[in-house]
Amino acid sequence: MTNNTEIRPFRIDIPQADLDDLRSRLTRTRWANELDIDYTDAVQTGPMPPEWEYGVPLSYVRRLTEQWLTSYDWRAWEQRLNAYPQFVTEIDGQNVHFFHVRSADPDAIPLILTHGWPNTSLEYFDLIEPLTNPQDGEQAFHLVIPTVPGFGFSGPTKDRGWNRYRVAAAWAELMSRLGYERYGAHGNDGGSYVSPEVGRVDPEHVIGVHVTQLFSFPSGDPAELENLTEEEQGYLHFLQFFNENLGAYAKLQEQAPQNIAHALADSPTGQLAWIAQLLSTCSDEHVLTNATIYWLTNTAASSARFYYEDKHAEHPKEPTTAPTALASFAFDFRPLRRFAERDHANIVSWHEFDRGSHWATQDAPDLLVQDLREFFVR
DSSP states (O other): OOOOOOEEEOOOOOOHHHHHHHHHHHHTOOOOOOOOOOOTTOOOOSSSOGGGTTSSOHHHHHHHHHHHHHTOOHHHHHHHHTTSOEEEEEETTEEEEEEEEOOSOTTOEEEEEEOOSSOOGGGGGGGHHHHHSOTTSOOOEEEEEEOOTTSGGGOOOOSSOOSHHHHHHHHHHHHHHTTOSSEEEEEOTHHHHHHHHHHHHOTTTEEEEEESOOOOOOOSOGGGGTTOOHHHHHHHHHHHHHHHHTOHHHHHHHHOTHHHHHHHHHOHHHHHHHHHHHHTTSOHHHHHHHHHHHHHHTOHHHHHHHHHHHHTSOOOSSOBOSOEEEEEOTBSOOOOHHHHHHHBTTEEEEEEOSSOBSOHHHHOHHHHHHHHHHHHTO
8 A cells, every 4th residue: 555645735624514413413312311419518529529420410411512502603613723724644544634833933843742532633722822922932832733543633543553652653754744853742641642652763853752641550569659658649549539430431442442432423412421521621612622523523433442452552661761741730640750760761850730630731721831841942
């Protein structure tokens, strides 16, 4: 099979018939039932409100579905997204969609930004202006914001193996095609898995890797857990709580992603609820726009497969060596540095912030932008 390296302009232009079909399905939603429980006096003891005890509550889904039908404007979002240059190219047999926004600053640093699940490249939309066109004279960046294969406008994956390593290799090829000899890599959520591997696969060109999580966990060796500080014990307890109470989506998508895919491909309300389990702390507009993108591109199944492929990949035993920075936000998984340094041998920046969440682009963009600048101009 020949490899088509052409980079083609891309513009989002959803047929009206697809939007009409979405609206028709939303008006015919058959709502799930739930227990009749009064949470008025319930005390919140975990990261989610009490009414989320059983998962995404009916009241939340009804409220956002009503917005989707009555006030949400996809065409306005289509116009906003199309305001930035978008392209598509074929890499390793797969279409890759990406935003490419160059700064006017001749000293701008090329930077590739990788989103997570259940986000899309929309995750970095609000960072485009401050990073490419800073008003304070600070470091500017040329931004490449690809959509992970299997997600959104990159479309469904066509074959097995689209795990973090294959995505990282695709990103290295993408940056080469764009003519960037030296560049940085940043990622959040799934992007925090991919970005360190970009540094591993392309060490001659990657100047540094910046992430918002370092997913380094105990190996099972009891010696690793000796002499933990009280703060470190707290980090482990949060991880344990998340895995036991909020990680069902990951287990399902790692083990049998097609089981949920059929429902999500047929019900936009189901698609909305499935991604809201992690995106609900973001604005309604952000949740609805991501839900619309997943729905219109029919990528629920292929995005879930990323978890399966990554779970079944052969993982390197050697640590990464690219200069690495962590920006860790208050209401997110906090890694233990002792474990992180086992997996990443060249951590040169480690900042823990007292605000922000897993989706820092949405609730602490100022801190994230500043940390990116400080790391890449160090």
